[in-house]
Amino acid sequence: ALGYQTIYATDETRFSNIGTEFGFDTVIGPHPGVADFLLAQVADMPLVNFMIQLPWAEQFAPSLVGNRAFASAYRPQRYLQRLEHTLGAWNGKPTALAIHLCLAHWPYHTAHTPLARNPDPISIYRASTRELDAQFGTLLQDLRRLGYLNDRSLLVVLADHGDIVNADEASPASITQVGTDTSPPTGIRLVGHGTSVLVPEQWQVFLMFSGQSALGPVPSGRSDALTSLQDFSGSVLALLGADADRGALAVVDAVRGSAPGSTVVRDTVALETDFRPKSLDLTQPDGAAVLRIASSSYRIGADGRIAMRDDFFDETVKTKDFGVTDGRRTLAVVQTEREPVLVAADEHRHWTVYPTARPDEVDVDPPLLAQACRNTGMRMHLRGWCGDD
DSSP states (O other): OOSOEEEEEESOOSSOOOOGGGTOSEEESSOOSHHHHHHHHHOOOHHHHHHTTSTTGGGTOTTTTTOTTSGGGOOHHHHHHHHHHHHOSOOSSOEEEEEEOOOSSTTOOOTTSOOOSSOOHHHHHHHHHHHHHHHHHHHHHHHHHHTSSSTTOEEEEEOOOOOBOOGGGTSOSEEEEOSOOSOOOOOOOOSBSSOOSSOGGGTOOOEEEEEEETTEEOOSOOOOOOOOGGGHHHHHHHHTTOOOOOOOOHHHHHHHTOOTTSSOOOSOEEEEOOOOOTTOOTTSOOHHHHHHHHHHHEEEOTTSOEEEOHHHHHHHHHTOOEEEEOSSOEEEEEOOSSSOEEEEEOTTOEEEEEESBOOTTOOSOOTTHHHHHTOHHHHTTOBSSSSOO
């Protein structure tokens, strides 16, 4: 609507089938669908791995070239070659270019990673972040050389949350139980990708704006104001000069020269866990396990793309953990081996654990309870905590 040509590029389409139906004029990346799942498991052969590095390989293997999910043959620079070949030099038209790099993600290794019988998950995770950093640096150089990054460009860097590959990094320093005499809860998941709302590394993200916007240049600085990914699109639109709902990102105030807080300020942000099948250990890559989960929980559409089955979706939502945070403290309904519990966690990794049904003897509310009672995902598990239950 603002006159931009729109391009989306990604090196991973297995669980994110974004196409032109989302409003993009051009999509660059592995061909999504069932072929991505199957070929990435059966095509790991020396000849195939060699051939997909050739300049014209996109023509005969669109699901494999530059495919992060095909980890054993994924070469970060080869994906950038595919991207540059398709993009070409900037044509001078206003362009909205979104690029997703998925290298620092399970299964962490690439074609460059030395093979090990029992790889240390922390080492391979850190190695993947170093490879991603190098790939991102090359990408910025390429975009400047091709003309997409110039003195009129707005650059936005939005990083995903981190992973926890070692339980010791995330385990509570101490636990206090209130209103229950049972042993401390067991079976709370902390390790993985999007598996815990109690571990800030799994829900905090990095966001940076730089360059020129329709409202003026983005000044240097940092904000620790609490914000949500829900505020992101409105803030970007505002920086492009469009009428948009007031977001909570302080960068809009900074560019406008407005007094801090003229945009909506959040006191809490809602959290929930990702899809987290029990049979998949994200610290121990296992392609066969991925296929087993896919076959039991996903369906293949008429267009060859894969979508989660409706019944499995409903069951997945029921097993999620839900929480609210003010950036320092978190209150969450968490699944355990026995039953859900209500957990209050502070910035010092101290947990206070309550039953989800309020005991009669508890007369002090946990922190953030009022915000939790406004959260639909949490409230459906809470009994007696929200006043009118």
